[in-house]
Amino acid sequence: MNYLSFISKFALTGAMALGAINMAHAAIVTPVPSSPFSTSINGLTGPLTFSPTPASAIKVVTDPDFSTLFPNQNPVTVGNGVETLFGLSSTALTLTLNDEHPSSSPYSITDPLGFNYVAIHQAQGEVVFQYLTTQTTFNLSGYTGISNLRFYSAVGSIPEPSTWAMIILGFFGVGFMAYRRKGQATLRLV
Numbered sequence: 280m281n282y283l284s285f286i287s288k289f290a291l292t293g294a295m296a297l298g299a300i301n302m303a304h305a306a307i308v309t310p311v312p313s314s315p316f317s318t319s320i321n322g323l324t325g326p327l328t329f330s331p332t333p334a335s336a337i338k339v340v341t342d343p344d345f346s347t348l349f350p351n352q353n354p355v356t357v358g359n360g361v362e363t364l365f366g367l368s369s370t371a372l373t374l375t376l377n378d379e380h381p382s383s384s385p386y387s388i389t390d391p392l393g394f395n396y397v398a399i400h401q402a403q404g405e406v407v408f409q410y411l412t413t414q415t416t417f418n419l420s421g422y423t424g425i426s427n428l429r430f431y432s433a434v435g436s437i438p439e440p441s442t443w444a445m446i447i448l449g450f451f452g453v454g455f456m457a458y459r460r461k462g463q464a465t466l467r468l469v
Contacts, residue, residue, distance in 0.1 A: 307364070308339040312408075315421065320404030327421045329408070336409040338364055349405050357398050357429050361407055365396075367433075372396060376430035385420035386428075394430035401425045 310316040312334040315326035320341060340348060340360075348360035358372045375392040393413035399406045401424060408417075413432065 307344050308341075310337050310339065312337045318404070318406060320406065321402045323399070323401045323404065323406060323422050323425065327406075327419060329420075330418045331410070331414055331416070334408045335411045336365070338407045338409075340364065340405045340407070342403050345403055345405060349400070352400055352427060354429055357400070357405075358431055360405070361396050361398055361431060364407060365409060371434055372431040373434050374429060375432045376428075378428040378430075381425050381428050383424070384422050385418065386422075386425070387416070387418045388428075389416050390430050391415065393432055395433040396431040398429040398431070399425055400427050400429075 308318075310318075312332075314330065314332040315328045316337065317326050318324060318339045320339065348363055349357055354374050354377050358374060359369070361367075362369060362371050372395075375394050376388070376390045378388065393415050394417070395410050395413060397408040397417055399408075399419070401422070417428075417430070
């Protein structure tokens, strides 16, 4: 874990402890991650049917947590809210698709880049789907209106410099041992 990630998690934990972000509040609901399910968000009251199903997790966020996690609908801010909601490190997600004007129900889209998280916004609420494996298509039906959909991909972690050093030293060690054995006589059974 790098220093900035540690500081951001420490700050988030402190904010939660002080009540700035109240994750225990009933404004964040985790329904069963299978289709169909219902929400209390105006326009997304359901029952909502989605695929691929089941999702790894679904989180429904309404006020007051919605205003804290998603203060505006800028794609970067929404990505930060999703990272906080699922306990990911900052910069763990990359926006792959931003649909500002989704069609009416039923909704279907293909994201050739693939995604792990879908954030759906309507009124004063956000529904976020999590998939542990990368998906390329998403279908949703049963809603009366949604404002936008954001698709995010989980970014693979980059090894720290000390890890790279250990890998390189390991390769040098294996190479050196092969070099040393090259000059030694070997016993051959014929």
